[in-house]
Amino acid sequence: MASQTDDAKALAEKLEAFLNNPRAHLDSADDATLYRLSEAARKVSFATEARGDTVHRVAHSSMGMISQLADDEYGPNNVTTALASVGGQSGISYYFEMINQTFVAMPPFLRQTGYVNPTDPNNCPWQLGHHTDQSPFVWLQTHPEMMEFFLPWMANQRDGLPTFFDVVDFQKELGQKADDSTVLFVDVGGAMGHQCIALKQKYPGLPGRVVLQEQAHLIEQVKANPLPGFEGIEPQVYDFWTPQPLKGARAYYLRNILHDFPNHKCVEILQNIKVGMTEESVVLIDEMVLPECGAPWRATQLDMSMLTCLAATERSEADWRVVIDEAGFKIVKIWTYTQKLRDSVIVAVPK
Template sequence: MSNAIVQLEALANTPPTDPVERLALYNAAKKLVTATEDPFNTICRVNGSPMILTFSQVACDLGLFEKLAESTAPLSSISLGSSSGADPILLSRVLRFLASNDIITETGEDLYMANGVTGTLACRGFQAGIAHTFYATMPCLQATPKFLADTGYQNPADVLHSPFQVAHNTDKLAYVWAMEQPKLMADFNLWMTEQHQGQKTWLDVFDLAGHLEGSSSDTLIFVDIGGGLGQQCALLKEKHPQLPGRVVLQDQPFVLPHAIPTDGVEKLSFDFWTEQPLKGSRIYYMRNILEDYPDDKALAILENTLPAMSPGSLLIIDEMIIPNSGATLRSTVQDMVMMTSLASAERTERQWEALLDRAGLRVLQKTAYNEATGESIIVTMRKNQETGGG
């Protein structure tokens, strides 16, 4: 046993750098923690989890993570609070709590240093994620137990009646409400950008050039439906600058003015609750659209797209796929966010198959490009395209 402890401590001090090895070690370490945790530590961990979010937000507000990450020497509560005027006694309590959760490292009495977690939380993009979760999602989670009890524990499926509306005292759709919260939306967009920095994308697992072979400058090659700020259009142009053809970003008129200015990308105001006006594109693309809606609404979006598809058209859906068993933590956390904020879901593989079959689509390719989250592409075509329909 003593040898095992020494080996674990050595691994903690010098963890593997290979992402696959790190993930495997992380999953094994989680199982070890669960197996060795006594009941009192279990209940402390569960009860303390919302406190981690709360006091991480306080630390972000005070700039504690950045100060610790920038320092080469341990810092005290007095030095950390000098610029903010925060009470050193309050700060010492917050710092002790963060250290006990391994978010920062305690090196002595009232002395603290950054560790790997601190460095992550010093990133502005991840701090934006903490803020969005604390201010937008946490109230929904608090409202969820009573909401589910009041609705007889039925799966939420009404986008206008979910824990979100109760928590934020609104009768608006979540995204409509959010658009009226500029700070919240700025944090959300920054967080989304940070999460995908340096990560693989759908273009790493799909042969775009092969599918678009033979296109010309007049060919409609890519329509990004509900594409927001146009990140995927910009990515396509960056990775394939020589591909001829028209690339179109579609979204609501109040979104498009904020889109990334990208040469060669057209912008078209479009509401995906209406029929797709651009006919015969080689690729129609939806990223994280269907996850925002329960099945009936998702079907309506798909049904508005299919009539525009010609025999050579593909519809690429870029979303999480939760495995039918053995789901990862990151995908199930996101599923709970969808349920409590949007009365929607991250779908399992079986649920995707059923939804797409109902919509009249045949799956040609299903490939994960991020194993940790289950982010994947589902490449589809209309079923009647096989017989020349369209």
């Protein structure tokens, strides 16, 4: 295993050296060599991508979905498996049925509005592309067939990538001296409860209450068809536009919530959470924290989706600091747990 790892690292170093000055190597290469190199690079890309990478790529460009084994003989590969998964099927349908229309609508929308970034979620390319005056989340409630694509894709789009709990020792950081009455983890807007389940599975002996907060229609779904492992988790109806009803939780957790909203709305959500906090409480903001330049390709694609659908944005660390400061919080630390997307957990407390 160590030898294979060393070989992979050596190959990566050779490729990086090659890419520092590719023309020096390519200008004298013949067509056959250029083709071999191009195909090898493409196949390495396919072999190393996670399921979520596959869905994002294939949603825009169909390639490499099966392998040719021999003349007139084909077979599945890792791309096929990803697309055949629940998350893969949902992701392709989600982009085709919901997102593509907003990208098509963006040029005429920008012409109509003077090429200014949209800031109103009720007036952005989404409404023009879908011929509606509703925001996406309201629209989804009246289109249950689309909700069947949306929820599985939100749950599965990061398949194959590390999670927050892979890199942060939650028990050490936030679970000390907890007992059965401690409100340990409140997942605000946590959909079907995947993160609550992940916490319980990672720390099965950790005492304390784990609470999933969601809108009423989703809590009804959770109660009617709970995911495996949901036992012991408390579902609670909550609207994050209202003051937080659970007082003194160790962690109020927001995963991929704030990127759906412009700054002033993020401030409102955070200030509502602050109402429930005590000295032992922290807010965990699980979002992409992007560099100022050289952002990952999937992050830039998601940024465009946020712009066209919600008049929102993915944010850099500087952007996050502005929002968090305006809400009356300060950042204690930032844990980055994926390099492909710069997924990070921002730990914040009231100033």
